[in-house]
Amino acid sequence: MSFSDHSKSFAYPVLVADIGGTNARFALVDHANAPTRMCGKTATAGHSDISSAVRQVVLPETEIKPRTAIIAVAGPVTGDAIPLTNAAWVIEPLKMIADLGLDEVIVLNDFEAQALALPGYSGTDVEQVGKGAVRKDSAKFVLGPGTGLGAAAMIFASDTWVPVPGEGGHVELGPVTREDMDIWPHIEQVGGRIGAEQLLSGTGLPRLARAVAVWMNAERRFETPASITQAADGNDPIAVKTLEVFARCLGRVAGDFALTVLARGGVYLTGGITPRITRFLTDDGFRAAFEAKAPHETLMAKIPTFIVRHPDPALEGLASFARSPDTFAVDMHGRQWTSGRVAATG
Structure with a gap:
């Protein structure tokens, strides 16, 4: 018996990001069977927004641009503009889609991301x-x-x-x-x-x-x-x-x-x-x-x-979700943005 009546899949590569008040950490999942490919971390204060950070930290590490982004932030996800508690960034998924040519952006709570990592620890x-x-x-x-x-x-x-x-x-x-x-x-x-x-x-x-x-x-x-x-x-x-x-x-x-x-x-x-x-x-x-x-x-x-002891538990949780979304039942309501919405509002 499945928890969901329909299957979920992502367009790869998937960018996963753990955005904290001080640092932002990034990794890529190239396909459903790929290991997590770490891209590094950067100080949020060193960039005007997340799109700038992705361009400088992630894009030089990959020949194929990411098509999906799954992001973890500290605090609730409400509306199309998500301010960070301890940093100047405001996460704007529709702007990310337009800036980076993404098909889809999903924003989750940081401890939801940590929970997603739990079944895979060994x-x-x-x-x-x-x-x-x-x-x-x-x-x-x-x-x-x-x-x-x-x-x-x-x-x-x-x-x-x-x-x-x-x-x-x-x-x-x-x-x-x-x-x-x-x-x-x-x-x-x-x-x-x-x-x-x-x-x-x-x-x-x-x-x-x-x-x-x-x-x-x-x-x-x-x-x-x-x-x-x-x-x-x-x-x-x-x-x-x-x-x-x-x-x-x-x-x-x-x-x-x-x-x-x-x-x-x-x-x-x-x-x-x-x-x-x-x-x-x-x-x-x-x-x-x-x-x-x-x-x-x-x-x-x-x-x-x-x-x-895993060095990047939130990133690993997001990567697990990116590889196998049907393994998890993640509430997407109000936390998922697609390129179709950008076209409709452009």
Whole structure:
């Protein structure tokens, strides 16, 4: 049984692009059986728009111009002009089609792209944390502390993978342990609440460190996430305790999402912070918090957790979709533009 009544195909080559606030990464998929061909990355600030970046970074790498573009952006996709949160670019798919001679442009959420990569991971793409085993053709979840806290599910239904992006990073995060109870009163609230992203992100990590410092009666202030991870490498007690609490809270939130979608296919950690705090994710605190979901501890012990080691997970997810679109059920409504629309509006 197929999830869709009709087949989807793309005109090749397909350009895939992961557009962040600082950098844009590009790759090409030449045909349905081709590997991902990396074209490089460039600073968004170095180009007036995405078309300019494609001309300079991608077109010199290929003799055949791309006919389709599949793009991942941070944030919602609404309308024909999609502004980036932390960059001056505005993604205008109809302008891209006109500028680059494309047949089609599709724009997806960045964590939707990360979810698209999950079924294809193997070998060194991921590093398992703790026990548990992947159950074939079962729900998966990706959670990524970076600038914010990204989250998306990948559901398997009717022989099809269905990515489900959302704003899960804004769920509530309250205290559980005695230590949490002592630290939480010192955490600065945002909008009258403490959400997961307010702690488990690049902006949230210094907020958590300030609370830990007050709790430990220490005169210590960290302004950036990098300063915290670097101090922890030198065994600074405030930084170490901050990352211990961070990892424990990340495990708790990851466990909540695993229960929500029954992610027997695994929970996958990505994002810019994750690779910088590996020792805190593998020292049992993360996994213990993940499994501490009474009365379902036995179930949680069977669900595996992984650190994603693939260098470009969003690009690989988009490339997987480009190669085999019928493997996935991706909502195209309001996120797909074709050359016919350019002709009609020209």
